[in-house]
Amino acid sequence: MYHLGKYKEFDKMSDLICENYAMLLVMSRFGIALGFGEQSIGEVCRKNDVDKKTFLTVVNMLIDEERQDEIDTSLSVKSLIAYLRNSHAYFLDFRLPAIRLKLVEALNRDHNDVARAIIRYYDEYVAEVRKHMQYEEITVFPYVDLLLDGKKQQYHIEIFSKQHDHVDAKLSELKDIIIKYYPAKSSNELNSVLFDIFSCSRDLASHNSVEDHLFVPVIKALEQKRSIR
Numbered sequence: 736m737y738h739l740g741k742y743k744e745f746d747k748m749s750d751l752i753c754e755n756y757a758m759l760l761v762m763s764r765f766g767i768a769l770g771f772g773e774q775s776i777g778e779v780c781r782k783n784d785v786d787k788k789t790f791l792t793v794v795n796m797l798i799d800e801e802r803q804d805e806i807d808t809s810l811s812v813k814s815l816i817a818y819l820r821n822s823h824a825y826f827l828d829f830r831l832p833a834i835r836l837k838l839v840e841a842l843n844r845d846h847n848d849v850a851r852a853i854i855r856y857y858d859e860y861v862a863e864v865r866k867h868m869q870y871e872e873i874t875v876f877p878y879v880d881l882l883l884d885g886k887k888q889q890y891h892i893e894i895f896s897k898q899h900d901h902v903d904a905k906l907s908e909l910k911d912i913i914i915k916y917y918p919a920k921s922s923n924e925l926n927s928v929l930f931d932i933f934s935c936s937r938d939l940a941s942h943n944s945v946e947d948h949l950f951v952p953v954i955k956a957l958e959q960k961r962s963i964r
Contacts, residue, residue, distance in 0.1 A: 741791075741795045741799075742776060742791060742794055742795060742798075743776070743791070744775060744776050744777030744780075744787050744791065745775050745776075745777060746775060746776055747773060747774070747775055747776070748762075748767075748771050748774060748775065748776050748778075748779045749771065749772075749773065751776060751794065755794075755798055757797070758794055758797070758798070760825070760938065761790075761793055761794055761797065761818075763821070763825075764817075764818045764821040764822050764825065765780075765783070765785045765790055765793075765814065765817065765818050765821070766783055766784075766785065766817060766821065767779060767780075767783045767785060768783075776790070776791065785814055786810070786811030786813070786814040788807070788809075788810060788811070789810045789811040789814040789815060789818075790814070792807060792810055792949065793818065793945055793949065796944070796945070796948065796949065797941050797944070797945070800941075800944060806948065806949065806952045806953070808952055808953050808955075808956035808957075809956075810949065810953050812879060812883060812953060812954070812957060813883075815945075815949065815950055815953060816876055816879060816880075818945070819871070819876075819942075819945070819946065819950065820872070820876065822942050822945075823868040823871070823872065826864065826868070826935075826938075826939070826942075827864070827865055827868060830935055830938070831861050831864065831935070833931075834857075834928060834931050834932060834935060835854075835857060835858075835861070837924070837927065837928040837931060838853070838854065838857060838928050839854065840924060840928075841924035841925040841927075841928050842854065842925075849916060849917055850917075852912075853909070853912060853913060853917065856905075856908075856909055856912065857909060859905075860905040860906055860909060863905060864939075871895070874890070874895075875892075875895050878890045878892075879892075879954055879957075882954070882957055882958065882961060883957070885961065887961070891958065892951055892954040892955055892958060893955070895951070896947075896951050906932060906935065906936045906939065907936060909932065910929065910932055910933065910936065913925065913929055913932075914929070
């Protein structure tokens with residue numbers, strides 16, 4: 736049965752996943768594993784040391800991105816950063832390399848300039864994603880850790896907000912190149928990897944949305960709180 740309205744802490748975690756299978760990725764990025772039986776979302780979060788309010792805010796925002804709720808700036812910074820760091824590991828260490836392997840296999844029988852250009856374009860895209868995410872790992876997250884410890888820094892989250900380019904744009908261009916200009920002799924393999932690229936593009940857009948609409952406002956509020964003291 737389709738779930739109407741927001742998910743709450745007393746809803747079953749299994750219902751959330753079965754009704755919205757994309758939330759499997761959100762769950763794993765919060766460090767929550769399968770096997771929770773009939774437990775509620777709140778119970779599962781407590782057992783996994785995840786702030787339930789933060790988990791539910793991310794879940795409900797991604798399920799209904801059209802909804803413009805007021806952001807609760809008291810969300811757990813610790814849980815948000817854990818989510819974002821796990822997201823980075825998923826994209827860089829698993830999802831993007833897996834797509835490249837499938838892309839190479841799909842294009843392997845066609846040793847032409849277009850096939851080579853597609854692989855090169857994909858590698859350039861992955862390099863951009865890695866640069867973007869490493870900036871967060873090296874600069875942004877350590878800054879937030881120091882901010883949580885009450886240590887003032889010259890950096891400000893507004894710098895990240897202004898520099899935060901949407902890295903999924905180049906992936907959209909790659910989709911267009913494959914769809915419009917690559918004459919595939921056998922479509923099954925290429926269609927499969929193209930489906931993965933569409934899915935990854937959507938996932939990256941959701942990742943950016945969490946950073947832009949949750950992480951940045953929460954850190955801005957933390958900065959203001961620290962400046963008052």
